Amino acid sequence: MRKANLLDRRAVVSRLLANRKGAIAVGGLGASTYDIAAAGDNDRNLYLWGAMGGAVMIGLGLALAQPKLPVLVITGDGEMLMGMGSLATVGLQQPGNLSIVVLDNECYGETGGQTSHTAGTADLVGVATACGIADARAMTTMAEVEALAPSLQDVTAGPRFVSVKIDGANLERVLSNRDATFIVNRLRGSLGFQPI
C-alpha cells in the first residue's frame, strides 16, 4: 500500500540537524543511525547498532543528566514499537529538553521490508499523547519539519514526540563509527568529562 508524497528520510534528518548547535542526537539502530551519519559525523552523535527498543531511554538518561542541552532521539517505527513503554516513562518524567522523532516507514526496512504495526492499526502519536506527552504530532510535509527544527532548541517546552511519515525506500547505507566505547567517550569528552 504505497502512499504518495512521503518524505525523504535523509532530507528530514539533515534538516533537523542542520543548525543543531550543541544538541545531542541519539540514533536508533538501523537506518536512523545511517541517516544521522549521512547528515555528518559529530562528537555529540550517539549511534546505536543494537539495543533495539532502548533509544528513547538512552535519550531520557542523557536528557536528565544534561537538562540545558537539547537531546534528540531519531529512531524508526519498529524500534519505537519495541520500547513503547518508555513513552510512559518519559511522560512521567516530563524532560523539557527531550525530543523524539520517529521516522515511520511502516515497515522493518533492515530485514526485508516486512510491515510493522504502524502500517495497520497502531498509532504512535496516539500512544505518546496517551502517555502524557502533550506535544505529540504527526508530520507529512517538509514545511512542518522545517518549522520543528528551531523549536528543538527550546529545552523547556518538551518532551516532544513527532512521527514523520517517510518513504519506505531503502537508501544506500552510510555507515557510522560502530565502536560504542569510542562513541560514548567522545560524547562524554565533548561535555567535559574525562575518562576514568
Add this chain to the structure above:
Amino acid sequence: MHARADATSEQQAAENAAEHIASWPEEIFAVLERFDVRQVPYVPDAGHSQLIERVLGSPSMRGIALTTEEEGVALLAGAWAGGQRGVLLMQSSGVGNCINMLSLTQIFRFPFLTLVTMRGEWGEFNPWQVPMGSSTQAVLELSGIKVLRASHPEEVREVMEAAASQAYNACTPTALLLSQRLIGTKVFVK
C-alpha cells in the same frame, strides 16, 4: 570476669545486629550518596520499598519509575553518556527482562550497577517465582555482569561498598543480589 565480658560482647553483638536489621536499606542509601549516584531507575519490589522511599525523598537523586527493567539498563547508559552515575533497582524476575539490553554494559563499558532483591529461594511460597529466581545469577553472569551477594544484615554495607567501588571506579558491571533470607520471605495470607 571472662564470662561477664563475653556476656557483654554478646549483648553488644546482638544490639549491633538489631541495628543492621533495621537499617540496611539506609546503609545502601548512604553508599549511593557517597558515590554521587544521581539517577535511580526502578521497578518496585517490596524488598526495595524503604530504599525507593529514601531515593524519592532525596534532593540529589532522581527516582525514575519504569514500565520494565530493560528500560533502566538503557537509561543508565544514557545517564553515563551525559556524565551521571545511576543504579537500577529491581526484583530477580526483572533480570530476565534485561538480557539483550545488558549488551550495553559491555559495548559502552559503562559503570553499571544493579541491586536485585531475590525471590524464588529461601522458603519461597510462590512457585511462579522459582524458575527465574533460580537462574538469576547465571543469567547475569552469562551477560558479563559480576555478581555479589548479601544474605545477612550486618554484611550489607561492606558488600554494597565493594559493589559500588568496582562498578563506579573500575567500570565493572556489577549486580548485588539481596537474598530473600535478608529481606524476609513474603508472607501470603488469605
